[in-house]
Amino acid sequence: GTARKERAPMHGSSDERTRTGMSPESLKRAFVDSMFYVQARYWEVATPHDLYMAAAYTVRDRMLERWIRTAETYRKADARTVCYLSAEYLLGPQLGNNLINLGIVDSARQGARDLGIDLQEILDQEPEPGLGNGGLGRLAACYLDSLATLSIPAIGYGIRYEHGIFDQKIVDGWQVEDCDLWLTNGNPWEIPRPLLRYPVRFGGHTEPYTDEHGRFRVRWVPELDLYGMAYDTPVLGFGNDNTNLLRLWHATAGRSFDLQAFHKGDYYGAVNAKVGAENITKVLYPNDEPEVGKELRLKQQYFFVSCSLQDMVRVHLQHAPNLEGFHERFAAQLNDTHPSIAVAELMRLCLDEHGMDWERAWEITRRTFAYTNHTLLPEALETWPVELFGRLLPRHLEIIYEINARFLDELRMRYPFDPERVARMSLIEEGPVRRVRMAHLATVGSFAVNGVAAIHSELVKSTVLRDFHELWPEKFHNITNGVTPRRFIQLSNPDLCGIITDLAGPGWARDAENLRTLEPHADDAAFQQRWQAMKRAAKERLAARIREATGAVVDPQSLFDIQVKRIHEYKRQHLNLLHIVALYHRIKQGTDSDPTPRTFVFGGKAAPGYFMAKLIIKLIHSVAEVINRDPEVNQRLRVVFVPNFNVKNAECIYPAADLSEQISTAGKEASGTGNMKFSMNGALTIGTLDGANVEIRDAVGHENFFLFGLTVAEVERTLAEGYRPWEYYRSHDELREVIDLLRSGLFSHGDPDLFRPLTDSLLQHDPYLLLADYPAYVEAQARAGDAFRDPAGWTRMSILNAARTGFFSSDRAIREYCRNIWQVEPMPVSLAAGNGSVP
Numbered sequence: 001g002t003a004r005k006e007r008a009p010m011h012g013s014s015d016e017r018t019r020t021g022m023s024p025e026s027l028k029r030a031f032v033d034s035m036f037y038v039q040a041r042y043w044e045v046a047t048p049h050d051l052y053m054a055a056a057y058t059v060r061d062r063m064l065e066r067w068i069r070t071a072e073t074y075r076k077a078d079a080r081t082v083c084y085l086s087a088e089y090l091l092g093p094q095l096g097n098n099l100i101n102l103g104i105v106d107s108a109r110q111g112a113r114d115l116g117i118d119l120q121e122i123l124d125q126e127p128e129p130g131l132g133n134g135g136l137g138r139l140a141a142c143y144l145d146s147l148a149t150l151s152i153p154a155i156g157y158g159i160r161y162e163h164g165i166f167d168q169k170i171v172d173g174w175q176v177e178d179c180d181l182w183l184t185n186g187n188p189w190e191i192p193r194p195l196l197r198y199p200v201r202f203g204g205h206t207e208p209y210t211d212e213h214g215r216f217r218v219r220w221v222p223e224l225d226l227y228g229m230a231y232d233t234p235v236l237g238f239g240n241d242n243t244n245l246l247r248l249w250h251a252t253a254g255r256s257f258d259l260q261a262f263h264k265g266d267y268y269g270a271v272n273a274k275v276g277a278e279n280i281t282k283v284l285y286p287n288d289e290p291e292v293g294k295e296l297r298l299k300q301q302y303f304f305v306s307c308s309l310q311d312m313v314r315v316h317l318q319h320a321p322n323l324e325g326f327h328e329r330f331a332a333q334l335n336d337t338h339p340s341i342a343v344a345e346l347m348r349l350c351l352d353e354h355g356m357d358w359e360r361a362w363e364i365t366r367r368t369f370a371y372t373n374h375t376l377l378p379e380a381l382e383t384w385p386v387e388l389f390g391r392l393l394p395r396h397l398e399i400i401y402e403i404n405a406r407f408l409d410e411l412r413m414r415y416p417f418d419p420e421r422v423a424r425m426s427l428i429e430e431g432p433v434r435r436v437r438m439a440h441l442a443t444v445g446s447f448a449v450n451g452v453a454a455i456h457s458e459l460v461k462s463t464v465l466r467d468f469h470e471l472w473p474e475k476f477h478n479i480t481n482g483v484t485p486r487r488f489i490q491l492s493n494p495d496l497c498g499i500i501t502d503l504a505g506p507g508w509a510r511d512a513e514n515l516r517t518l519e520p521h522a523d524d525a526a527f528q529q530r531w532q533a534m535k536r537a538a539k540e541r542l543a544a545r546i547r548e549a550t551g552a553v554v555d556p557q558s559l560f561d562i563q564v565k566r567i568h569e570y571k572r573q574h575l576n577l578l579h580i581v582a583l584y585h586r587i588k589q590g591t592d593s594d595p596t597p598r599t600f601v602f603g604g605k606a607a608p609g610y611f612m613a614k615l616i617i618k619l620i621h622s623v624a625e626v627i628n629r630d631p632e633v634n635q636r637l638r639v640v641f642v643p644n645f646n647v648k649n650a651e652c653i654y655p656a657a658d659l660s661e662q663i664s665t666a667g668k669e670a671s672g673t674g675n676m677k678f679s680m681n682g683a684l685t686i687g688t689l690d691g692a693n694v695e696i697r698d699a700v701g702h703e704n705f706f707l708f709g710l711t712v713a714e715v716e717r718t719l720a721e722g723y724r725p726w727e728y729y730r731s732h733d734e735l736r737e738v739i740d741l742l743r744s745g746l747f748s749h750g751d752p753d754l755f756r757p758l759t760d761s762l763l764q765h766d767p768y769l770l771l772a773d774y775p776a777y778v779e780a781q782a783r784a785g786d787a788f789r790d791p792a793g794w795t796r797m798s799i800l801n802a803a804r805t806g807f808f809s810s811d812r813a814i815r816e817y818c819r820n821i822w823q824v825e826p827m828p829v830s831l832a833a834g835n836g837s838v839p
């Protein structure tokens with residue numbers, strides 16, 4: 001239906017001189033123009049979606065002049081450029097963020113109001129580009145925002161998945177995956193570049209030949225070729241005119257290949273090949289750990305890496321006669337091992353396409369790449385069967401073998417009496433199935449390796465890459481993750497933004513250390529009141545959203561205790577559940593001593609093939625059903641699961657939290673970034689000494705953090721000594737009663753078997769030590785509950801959390817990458833100083 005009332009807008013504005021003025025008048029005029037000339041609709045029949053599209057095009061016009069000026073500036077200056085290579089970008093909705101970064105939120109709201117439109121209604125129309133699974137993809141999006149804000153010449157390269165992360169529906173308490181359709185109504189932010197295409201080849205074989213100088217060379221005779229086409233999205237900086245490029249690749253069938261097949265008369269074969277080629281960028285793999293041996297996944301990785309490197313080579317050759325100096329023009333960051341085939345691809349380009357000798361090619365390659373590790377979980381370390389690799393990328397396998405042969409020769413010289421070490425460090429894992437170890441390839445082929453939180457970087461050095469650290473200690477760095485305060489404070493928490501701006505001035509959003517100006521007001525009663533009102537309003541907004549999404553009614557007065565993140569056993573959503581069931585049990589027994597009313601909020605997606613994670617979602621719903629229905633309990637406890645946790649929902653959830661659950665087994669969560677978003681928004685953390693929790697606790701003050709649980713060293717010791725979870729079950733009465741309740745059928749309509757896989761796993765193996773940590777967790781929860789009953793004390797801690805988490809801005813993280821790894825300098829862009837290229 002149409003959303004418009006009656007009033008047709010008037011043409012004729014005060015600043016017609018500029019097509020892209022920022023006043024409400026200019027914006028209105030441009031909006032009406034876009035509705036007609038781009039969206040091809042007229043006022044009286046415009047739907048809410050039309051309004052969104054017209055608004056987006058209006059904003060995009062204002063981005064494009066900055067973008068073009070930026071490209072011009074970087075090009076003229078011949079600037080050193082960061083290339084961020086990532087298979088995932090979890091961008092979230094663009095319109096609101098772009099309004100903020102352009103500094104025109106008020107102007108846009110005013111313009112919309114003049115037209116009788118609610119800006120929020122327009123913002124709500126935007127489907128989000130969910131081109132990522134979780135933390136790693138969202139980190140890439142935060143880093144793009146900070147790179148532009150810090151005026152760093154940078155390009156994000158990735159994959160334009162037609163279907164991003166699935167939509168999560170809940171049916172009878174179970175997760176059901178639904179297809180993500182973010183592109184179906186059109187994407188106004190991207191600019192297709194049909195002429196910017198690169199060929200990408202697969203399969204076939206290699207053959208030796210002698211070139212015109214009599215040198216031995218190798219030629220790859222592929223079986224299949226296709227094209228990668230660029231789709232460009234501009235990325236605005238905040239508070240400057242820099243606008244960087246996110247370039248995502250879309251796969252299409254190669255024309256020459258098509259023609260060949262057509263000429264052979266195999267029409268259907270040709271069409272099929274086209275379909276096969278286009279499958280490569282169809283869908284994001286919805287796992288937050290690698291799918292073993294999935295051919296299409298390796299194709300995706302090589303496809304986007306090859307396009308990106310060819311694009312970088314093209315740019316380089318505009319300034320230079322050959323690939324010498326490539327590593328001086330570009331620093332290429334590998335976001336985990338997903339793009340690590342880039343090491344072999346750049347070698348191939350240098351050797352086979354540009355006639356370079358091995359030593360020189362290797363020197364350039366090693367000085368181009370840097371690698372970020374995001375996980376220590378052994379099952380998440382990528383390896384590819386040699387057989388599959390050789391079938392898809394025969395030339396790359398040869399190159400990897402050659403890299404390995406030379407590397408192992410070096411190792412044998414260095415460690416002549418230690419063949420086991422040499423075997424451990426090989427790029428090839430020997431065994432019944434030989435496999436390529438992508439983390440080793442990335443480490444050997446890079447000039448820097450970093451972890452994503454202090455404790456994680458230490459563990460990288462002492463565990464998964466220990467031998468490499470002993471060989472090259474200076475290669476290893478820590479860069480603790482960060483998150484953008486623009487999206488995760490300014491956009492998602494306008495009331496908090498107002499409070500900070502009143503005290504610190506508007507500069508805090510570019511310099512998050514300014515959040516410290518809140519600190520002296522932590523005990524001020526009037527300030528505390530304003531803070532509580534802010535939190536209260538955010539909780540009411542979330543309560544409304546929960547009611548809309550699930551029908552559940554929750555009380556904004558209660559303690560909002562929230563755990564949102566991918567569902568994984570190591571993240572221990574089921575530890576949270578054990579505590580909830582314990583509280584329930586106490587109320588039913590009349591032994592309850594913690595009268596703090598609580599609302600437990602969960603959210604997160606499970607990988608479609610991860611049975612235990614899906615069972616945890618079912619258990620959350622089952623516990624919720626029993627608790628929320630029981631009048632004896634539901635005045636004190638409520639449990640809700642917010643379906644389809646994504647960036648849009650996240651923006652509503654973080655500001656509403658009182659307590660943030662960061663309860664992974666110590667040593668398992670590389671960093672976490674949700675922990676930072678919660679804390680910045682004034683939530684207190686209950687957490688283990690894992691990932692960035694350690695640094696958050698040090699930053700906010702130990703007295704403002706609810707710590708519990710085994711340390712990494714204690715986890716190791718417990719496992720080494722032969723951990724027997726059964727003994728915790730036997731000796732801890734309440735824990736036993738809680739687990740017995742789960743096994744009783746109480747939460748499963750009498751079926752005692754439904755949750756058996758979970759309880760059996762806990763009692764028999766408990767690889768993530770829930771039972772060992774249970775007593776300490778419950779005790780820390782009691783401290784949190786007590787503390788919440790003192791509003792002044794709690795508010796003080798909440799303020800101090802927000803005040804002291806400026807360190808966790810992604811601007812700080814990007815500054816560290818620039819200085820310590822990339823050696824790249826800011827290149828500010830000025831729109832005012834420009835001339836000519838913008839009409």
Ligand code: 475
Pocket residue numbers: 133134135136137139287288289290374375380452481669670671672673691
């Ligand atoms: C860590 N995703 C967080 C975050 O550094 C950390 C893996 C394989 C395939 C697809 N996606 C993945 C991850 O590994 C991932 O998201 N890792 C996360 O990276 C940013 O804060 O602790 O688990």
